Amino acid sequence: MNRVLLYFVYILFSLKGVFAQEKFSSPNGKTTINVSLKDNISFNIISENQIVINNIKTLLNLDNQKLGYKPKLRKKKTQEKREIVKVPFPLKNEKILDYYNEVELTFDDYAIQIRVYDRAVAYRFITSFEKEITITDEELEITFPKETLAYFPKEDSLYSHFERSYLKTKIDTLKNTDFCSMPVLMKKKNGLNILISDADVYDYPMLFFKGTSSNSLQAKFPKVVLATQPHPDATDRIAYITKEANYIAKTNGKRSFPWRFFYFSQKDADLITQDMVYLLSRSQEIKDVSWIQPGKVAWDWYNANNVYDVNFKAGLNTATYKYYIDFASKYDLEYIILDEGWSKSTTNITAFNPEINVKELINYGKKKNVGIVLWCLWEPLNRNMETILKTYHDWGAKGIKVDFMQRADQEMVNFYSNLAKKAAEQQLIIDFHGGFKPAGLRRAYPNVLTYEGVRGAENNKWGNFLTPDHNVTLPFIRMAVGPMDYTPGAMENRQPENHYISFNRPASIGTRAHQVAMYIVYESALQMLCDSPSSYLKDQKTVEFISQIPVTWDETIVLDAKIENKVAIARRKNDTWYLGIMGNQNEQEITIDLSFLSEGSYNAKIFRDGINANTFAEDYEVTTQAVSQDKRLTIQLAKGGGWAAILQPIK
Incomplete structure (x- = not known):
């Protein structure tokens, strides 16, 4: 055996030994x-x-x-x-x-x-x-x-x-x-x-x-x-x-x-x-993302179009959706959704319900700087995807909320990616509803702004699943893989002993401040305001606070967190910090350290549980105080409680 062959045999045996266990x-x-x-x-x-x-x-x-x-x-x-x-x-x-x-x-x-x-x-x-x-x-x-x-x-x-x-x-x-x-x-x-x-x-x-x-x-x-x-x-x-x-x-x-x-x-x-x-997901495939606008959305389906104190009959009609647009415009919300009912039928999704003039609403929204997102079922969309998406673009719609996929097989995964690509070609944003959780598609196609795949607020309409314990578990598991369209903002808030189930007038479990804190704790580039505009207008302090909270962030710091127990998060947008705290069903005292702040003083606008929130969950208080990086805040949470703050530097 010559030296070259001997050396080759030696290398082979060496590799076999090395890679049997490496x-x-x-x-x-x-x-x-x-x-x-x-x-x-x-x-x-x-x-x-x-x-x-x-x-x-x-x-x-x-x-x-x-x-x-x-x-x-x-x-x-x-x-x-x-x-x-x-x-x-x-x-x-x-x-x-x-x-x-x-x-x-x-x-x-x-x-x-x-x-x-x-x-x-x-x-x-x-x-x-x-x-x-x-x-x-x-x-x-x-x-x-x-x-x-x-x-x-x-x-x-x-x-x-x-x-x-x-x-x-x-x-x-x-x-x-x-x-x-x-x-x-x-x-x-x-x-x-x-x-x-x-x-x-x-x-x-x-x-x-x-x-x-x-x-x-x-x-x-x-x-x-x-x-x-x-x-x-x-x-x-x-x-x-x-x-x-x-x-x-x-x-x-x-x-x-x-x-x-x-x-x-x-x-x-x-x-x-x-x-x-x-x-771990593939790189961005959309070159121009300047047309993509994350934002907050006034949503209709959760509240069953129960608007009131108006001079028209509420329901699936043009007047009701103009009211949603007026509300969104008043609080600088980027979008409203026309959920199920805007189209002639759920399978004929390029013809209007005779009571809803979609083109008129889109033009009305443009004047008010409010975009329209259209709901549709996946299967009729899939049958004629390119034509339907082009139609929505030509109408002037800004995006789609696609629903009831309910599967996770190869064909359905391909539907998601194909829709993301085709929607991007028509400059339409996407909310994937009624389907699986994120798996990286939004990196390649940033027009995919959010996914459901979460037991979120709509479950208040038919059950009592959404306990505060559930709500403070989500950030550690479901939210850990990407945006979740939980749809926060319930204005009917109850403690468990007086919670009720109603499809058309749903109530959440936990306090009002718990719901407000979700806008800082929960991640979604399309963040819904799920309740009736009339309810927000009746109590404007809540919506005024929510409307100031961004949906995308420059920096995130977790201040305190324990699965099923509590979560306290600080998020920065430009030079303003937003702090959100949510607790489980037990009363808690939480101390947070503000050393992450830059030097100087900040004005803190705080939304917190009211003194009677343990019995009347809608009780809250809005206060202001000056804070700085050497400050520690001790916060009292009610049962199912919350706390939120907007910290702006004092210049």
Whole structure:
């Protein structure tokens, strides 16, 4: 054997030994993953010398092979990347640091790419086949330390609005019939949080997880839908899936697949400030974003058009919507929504309800500097998307609120991305309602301003799900992956003992100040004012305060936070700070440190629980005081209480 051949054999055996078990570290060296390439691709995560996740095992199953089964490594490429990502319409911070170490392990016709951040790990498959491929399944099993607690957004069906409460339970109590949508939050016995979700999801179904009656979760994916059957009582919007394929996707053979990421931190507050979904998603594809305008919206459907103290009959008519426009103009709200009822029918969405002159309203809104957003169902829009969107643009509408998608399969994911692109071509903003949570689309298409996928205010119309405890859990889980259209601003506020359920005159649980604080705590580039304009005009101090709060932010700081308990956030826009605090159903005293302020004095306008808010939840007080960076504020929250402040520098 000559020296060259001997050296080659030596290298091969060396590589085999090295890559059977390989270690990669984060930029600060405190987080490591140990990758095994023996029988499959698997790795664990260790941070600060403790196990975060015991094992993550993954395979990508094609119809003729399993990618990741007995992998044979061909090449390894590593890089360290550090860059500042500028966000055009920031919901947390104008600039985000993207800093990680990356390894790409290449096998036969596929690779796995892994990024190790100081507090997160993400991976995805990359394939290089010449022809289209069929994905029958993607296997992912995550094993956690024993006694791990799950905040599990349990689903009853893959056909869902994705408006969930969180089942809080030990992971080993979850059976294989229990499954959840993303994101899911795990909390170890020592308090370490592990947030799990997906990002950069294109031409592929969304990720779900199911239990295993052990300390593991396994991935679950919707299959490709082949046939549906309309619901007999709601043929226009509800369609049961009657036939599915035996695969989850047919897709291009040369592509990258969605990221699966695991963010971990001991501090609950870090769940709010991280921005993993945005960082892991593809770069902006719209060159000109100057036409995109985030803003606040006067919304009609929640309050059932119950306007009063007017000289016309309220309802689905032109006079009522002119009243909404007048209200929006008075308080510098950027938009009103024409929700269900503006069109001739829910399936004929380019013809007007005879009682509503949409073109007249759009022109009236232009004179008042108020844009019109049009509601529509996804299926009739999808049937003739380009023509309908061009029609809305030609009318002068500013955007659409698209509803009742209720699915998360490959076709529906493609509908989202196709609509984002086509709407951008017509300079229309989008509110995705009645569907899944964000997964990175808004980075590529910033005209996607918000998503529902949250158990939000409309649930007050038919249930008592929206407890203050639920409201202070959302920022740590659902909001952690992107904007959420919770639709705050309820003016009928009740404590639990006198709460009522009414579809046409809904009431929230918790105080008025709790609702006002949502405008600072909750992230959405389209932020609704859900209640009747008449109710706001009857109590103008509330809407005057809300109207001063922006929807995008230059900087975000979490001052105090505990899941299910409380959240206190400071957000800066230009040189003004906005502070929002929300509490759970218990009375609380919270002290906040204002050392984050710049030097000098600030005038603080404060909206807080009134002295009788524990019994009359609508009781509040608006006060002013001077504050500075050396000040500490002690704040009393009522049951289900809140506190909000606008801090403007005194010049």
